[in-house]
Amino acid sequence: MLQPPPAEPGMREDEVDTPALILDLDVFEANLDHMAGLAAAAGVRLRPHAKTHKSPVIAHLQLARGAVGQCVQKVAEAEILAWGGVPDILVSNEVVSPRKLARLAALSRLAQVAVCADHPDGVAAIEAAAEAAGIRLTVLVEIDVGTGRCGVAPGPEAVALAERIAASRHLIFGGLQAYHGRAQHQRSAGERAASIAAAGEAAGRVVQALRGRGLDCPIVSGAGTGTFALEAASGVFNELQAGSYIFMDADYGRNDPAPPFRQALFVLATVMSARSGAAVVDAGHKAVAVDSGMPLVWGRGDVRYEGASDEHGRLAVGPEAGALKLGERIRLVPGHCDPTVDRYDWYVGIRAGRVECLWPVAARGAMA
Secondary structure, eight states: OOOOOOOOOOOOOGSSOOSEEEEEEEHHHHHHHHHHHHHHHHHHHEOOHHHOOOOOOHHHHHHTOOOEEEEEESSHHHHHHHTTTEEEEEEEEEEEOHHHHHHHHHHTTTEEEEEEHHHHHHHHHHHHHHHHHHHHHHHHEESSSSSSSSSSSSSSHHHHHHHHHHTTTEEEEEEEEOOOTTTOOBBBBHHHEEEEEEEHHHHHHHHHHHTTOOOOOOOOEEETTTHHHHHSSSSSSSOOOOOOGGGGGTGGGGGBBBOOOOOOEEEEEEEEEETTTTEEEEEEESSSSSSTTOOOEETSEEEEEEEOOSSSEEEEOOOOOOOOOOOOEEEEEEEHHHHHTTTTTTTEEETEEEEEEEOOOTTTTOOO
């Protein structure tokens, strides 16, 4: 059920009802501009991942800065973006359900859509949906470049799958999906560089093999916030799928060096209980994702978020921090921004301490 907005434009930040998802608009816009500039300077296309923001509003801000489209993981996310006027969408994931593929095919009448496949049976299912709808669907071959999740091996199997797609009257071969998810959070620069060098080499081999078979590979897509500069410089990747750069989170902050963006997304919480050396806020598991570690307390020195239950977050308060007061507001930095966003119906945009805007998290819970 859509929840009422936790704030109104013009309110002070300390008047916002909590827990709330707040966005520092100045920093957010600077992050948008910085990535757009980096992609343009590298001569690669930017197709940001909407699984981070789940918002047509934010997608259009990225498009206005030169992004060529958006990535999504689910058909439902693609629907929300297309209904919101986003013209070019890649489902950077496999879709095998006939009902979902029928929805995707129908969506292609509103936007240019593409989808990934890593098995001949998956290609056959996409082909059947396209034929039934009387359209041609673009399909990318996903290759496994190190994540060990989806993807065909980057060799003869990948080439055969591309040829299968290209031979179909109902499909268009779009290129390669080559995302290395594990590399995004490898902590050292050396580890990340080695992983992406191997990924680029694997993708490059497939591109050359396809050319040898007379097939052009218009898209080689991948990259994330942790490694985008490496893919951009590889000479192989021509689209970047980074998403979290717009917000950042505590886990990306642990990379050495951290990505060149600033923290823009926070969970605003209220102190609901306090005593010497400890406090409790109204933001627990239902307010902030902890799969990548506990949130950080922003700008409060010796205050640590040490544990969560459903509705409560426990803080350890060191002597240097001073006592926290009942009703006091604090900002939390999520460990993982994507699933934290999915807990909320609204972004509360803050500028100069005041609420400037409220944007719906339109694709919240879009799992299908």
